[in-house]
Amino acid sequence: MIIAVTSKRGGTGGTTLSLAMSYCLFNHYHRNCCVVDLRNNNDVKKLLQLNTNACVDNLLSEFGANSRFTTIEENTVKFNGVNIIPGVFTVITTYLLKKVNKIKELLIELNNRYDVVILDILDDELLETLTDIGVDIL
Numbered sequence: 001m002i003i004a005v006t007s008k009r010g011g012t013g014g015t016t017l018s019l020a021m022s023y024c025l026f027n028h029y030h031r032n033c034c035v036v037d038l039r040n041n042n043d044v045k046k047l048l049q050l051n052t053n054a055c056v057d058n059l060l061s062e063f064g065a066n067s068r069f070t071t072i073e074e075n076t077v078k079f080n081g082v083n084i085i086p087g088v089f090t091v092i093t094t095y096l097l098k099k100v101n102k103i104k105e106l107l108i109e110l111n112n113r114y115d116v117v118i119l120d121i122l123d124d125e126l127l128e129t130l131t132d133i134g135v136d137i138l
Helices: 014-029 043-048 093-098 100-113 124-132
Strands: 002-006 033-037 077-079 082-085 116-121
Touching: 002 014, 002 100, 002 124, 014 033, 014 043, 014 082, 014 116, 033 043, 033 100, 093 124, 100 116, 100 124, 116 124
Parallel strands: 002 116, 033 082, 033 116
Antiparallel strands: 077 082
């Protein structure tokens, strides 16, 4: 199951809701969860104070943004039992739109690995594009 948490602007609590939902699903319902930060400001990484070079950018490029981390395992950080794929380093949202097919492949793979995948998305256009190309998102 893929769940998207989005709003038209920042500061509405979307990241907090994404993390709270994942912790609730993990702790109370024993679901294997993964939060994917698809915002361009690294909200999840900042909020959780994660010190890592892992990020979703590395999974959207054939060689990784840092030319080091290219697998899901290498770009996933465990935090209180929840798997986190930290946000993008790129500040241009159109970058994600250009990588929409790579994002689709990634989401299919994550959906196969985890009970619940929670997307923290700021850009409605990205969500609409993913839905248009057939990604089943709640």
